[in-house]
Amino acid sequence: MTIETKTLTALTAALALTMTLGTTGAARADFTLEGEQVEVIVPYSPGGAADAYGRFISAQLGKHLPGNPTIIVRNVPGAGAIAGTNNFQQNADPDGLTLLVTSTSTLMNALLEDPRVKYDLSTMTPVVVNPLGMMVYAHESLGIEDVAGLAGLGEDAALRSGAHTPTSADLVQLIEFHILGLDVTPIFGLQRADAKQAFERGEISISYDNPLAYNTYVVPMVESGVAVPLYAMGFVDAKGERVRDPAFPDLPSFPEAAETVLGAAPSGPAYDAWQTMFFSRVMASKAVLLPEGTPDEIVAAYEAAAKAMAEDPEYIAATEKLTGGYPTLTGQEADDRWQAALKFDGEARDWLYGWLSEEFGVAR
Incomplete structure (x- = not known):
């Protein structure tokens, strides 16, 4: 291959990459929720800590979403957060119009393989993860x-x-x-x-x-x-x-x-x-999720909104009171902490089930 051919090939590849990035950027820029209603599912009863978090984070995130959509919070309690989360897994369309709020119990139900659980948290995309220590x-x-x-x-x-x-x-x-x-x-x-x-x-x-x-x-x-x-x-x-x-x-x-x-x-x-x-319990104590199959451009728009929210001085001041000032995790860091909360080694799982049965009579 001649130098001229190599140069032409490199220019062609660069042009193709530029066009791809431009198209992706345009797709992200074109995504808007103007005139839309975003429903936030909170699988807990009104008045509790998870409900308070869900309403707070929904309002804060909504300020930064493209198109300034109307945010509606809907409580779907039952079976220790299982009912609402199952409903989200089965019925939420991946169009950016439905979000799920989770708390530690949502994760625990899945980790302990409660037979009523029909949801798979590993398929959902975390938009925001809020740690809370103990x-x-x-x-x-x-x-x-x-x-x-x-x-x-x-x-x-x-x-x-x-x-x-x-x-x-x-x-x-x-x-x-x-x-x-x-x-x-x-x-x-x-x-x-x-x-x-x-x-x-x-x-x-x-x-x-x-x-x-x-x-x-x-x-x-x-x-x-x-x-x-x-x-x-x-x-x-x-x-x-x-x-x-x-x-x-x-x-x-x-x-x-x-x-x-x-x-x-x-x-x-x-x-x-x-x-x-x-x-x-700590690193993924609270989270806001998009449903399985949400397109990349919608995920990108939500991640951008979450990042803007996390850097908003008004939000930072408010979280000092609500969560004690822990950092709000977004993007890759949020995904890493979320996935770590779902990884359960087989030997560790077997030990836990055996210990729960021996100590407290909890049947698997």
Whole structure:
């Protein structure tokens, strides 16, 4: 091939690439939701934390969508978020007019293979992912000053925690207690507000909360000496590295806490199960999804809107109050954290099912 031929070939390829990029850019620029109504499915009852998040994030995202569409939030509760999510999977058209809001329980239902689940979260595209951390604290009656004190607790130490059910989001902390070698008796049937009240009365001795609840309800107990902060679950930064929770930089992450208590870094199927649960509990705590099969140009338009929203000073100020100032994840980072929350190693899954059955009588 001559130099002239090579040059012509390169120019032709460059021109073709330019035309392709131009066409793609035009397609993205042409996509608009002007005059349209975007329905946001919230598979939870009105008034709860997931509903509040869904309404907030829908309004904020809507400000940046092309064409300024009307945003309608529709609650479709039932079966612990399964009913609404199933409905979304089966009926949402991939035309950019329907979104789904998820919370940790949406992921947990799928990870634990609830037979009622008919949805596949791995086929959906995350537009926005909002992390929310979790920290653990102990009652003064245990007589410890920090997480290292857990290693010195005798076998007779009465450890009780409050939990909703064995397969709710509380499962993550129950796994942590198991890995730490703690003999904790969970008192089921308690929501987090109930658990805080029971903790304050001394009826449970180890508890956990997100930073918003912690700052509002637990900090006064820390200041009065009733509660002792132990550790936070941790965080994964933009580089994919595991770091301390930005809301609790002075507290060790759970892997650090486990190494302190056990004398060695945690490993094995129980810890592998915890790692998947960590992503569903913290890194993908809340999310907004597009349905399976959504065209690239629509996904690109939503991702651009999400990025603009995440950089909006008004939004940033509002999230300080709603989520504690955790970064809003968009684009590739959102997708990476979302997919990590769905990866469940077979050995870890088998361990979890066996442990749930042995400890709490939960049948697979």
